[in-house]
């Protein structure tokens with residue numbers, strides 16, 4: 001027997017409908033690259049999102065499922081696109097602005113983006129590749145200064161685009177399982193793969209992440225969005241915030257410690273989110289300059305890479321700021337687990353509490369995790385048995401966009417994360433390693449396989465392997481382990497970089513090389529990265 005409740009689809013547009021009805025005067029603040037401050041209300045956001053939808057429908061006859069790209073920093077216009085594009089029935093495809101031009105070209109062509117909304121300051125990246133993007137019909141330029149010029153074809157100013165659009169149209173009707181947004185994630189082979197979020201998955205993630213045990217969002221909060229909006233929709237934080245009537249603060253490109261701290265102070269942000277690299281930098285500056293009693297930040301969400309326990313402890317001890325450690329992936333919308341203390345931990349010492357908070361944490365509702373050992377056995381939750389982390393749930397990927405990848409799923413349908421770890425008796429996940437051949441630096445991926453293939457194409461190189469080495473600021477950096485064809489030859493860093501640069505973003509280039517006689521191999525002849533990591537840790541790789 002079915003329940004007798006109304007069938008109201010869970011759509012992301014219902015989030016802004018609610019925000020507009022209940023919190024129309026709540027503020028959204030953007031601090032632009034030149035430090036200009038822009039403020040408007042939820043009611044303004046609502047109307048301008050409607051204009052976006054109307055302009056897309058009227059001027060481009062956008063159809064359900066069309067891909068519309070964004071290439072932008074964190075600001076209110078980007079938020080308008082979070083609602084306006086799905087409001088037209090289309091998919092908001094946020095493109096990572098840190099990728100190389102060849103990676104961006106691949107992503108836009110793979111997604112078949114019809115229109116790209118792009119910040120004026122970021123247009124040079126697309127001017128280089130526009131001729132290679134046959135599906136893109138127009139570029140809508142955001143935040144263009146007076147006299148701005150671009151060689152992009154069919155460039156339209158954002159404000160002109162929405163100027164005569166209606167702000168009261170009905171959102172296009174969609175099913176809650178229809179796609180509303182897409183982000184690409186690095187594939188181990190170097191080809192990024194699309195992850196397509198549904199209205200329903202986004203809505204449920206926003207609601208659950210707002211609960212006190214998890215993201216802990218309320219109408220009292222002023223949240224500074226420190227995760228780029230192209231990164232899993234800023235971890236879904238803006239959607240949850242609008243549901244809760246939170247003041248949202250967007251820092252545009254100001255993600256470096258000093259300006260970020262200025263924004264925290266000036267805008268009285270009591271919460272924020274960001275990757276460990278950001279928090280490492282912020283801690284260093286706060287420690288040097290000191291923190292006044294009125295420093296507003298009380299709590300922040302950190303994830304995307306492992307947050308060192310000492311840093312969690314230092315934020316707490318030195319400034320009374322709570323770092324909430326979370327684990328997740330682009331494929332999990334992103335949050336899968338999150339670490340908060342439970343009442344039974346109240347009597348523990350401070351250092352024992354930090355140890356727990358530094359774990360990746362417990363499953364959030366709607367997500368289940370399990371550890372599967374190398375022998376295919378589901379591990380007990382004993383905090384000792386190590387295996388691959390597999391995950392399933394309402395906002396977990398069931399298939400990549402346009403890609404069949406059985407290897408990413410277990411036979412019974414769980415997503416294989418490529419992360420390795422344990423789960424303890426209390427259900428806390430601890431990540432101990434990674435099986436996927438990727439390096440995470442400052443929250444951004446570097447494909448070691450793609451680097452290896454590229455380095456081996458250099459005539460002087462006989463064999464090359466790339467491993468992740470620990471780095472205090474960036475969490476990990478790539479180390480190139482190289483065997484030269486001719487032992488007596490040499491290869492300088494500049495030479496290697498100029499060879500690699502056309503295909504990689506700058507941050508993806510290794511700045512350390514180890515020259516060795518032979519790369520260690522496994523019994524089946526694969527590069528033995530575990531062994532190379534061991535050699536590096538023991539100082540035997542000569543770097």
Ligand code: AMP
Pocket residue numbers: 185232302303304305306307325326327328329330331334360417418419431434440443445
């Ligand atoms: P992305 O898809 O870019 O969000 O990256 C997801 C991956 O980042 C995960 O599979 C992990 O390898 C890593 N990751 C995310 N959060 C954490 C964390 N809290 N601790 C350790 N690794 C993490």
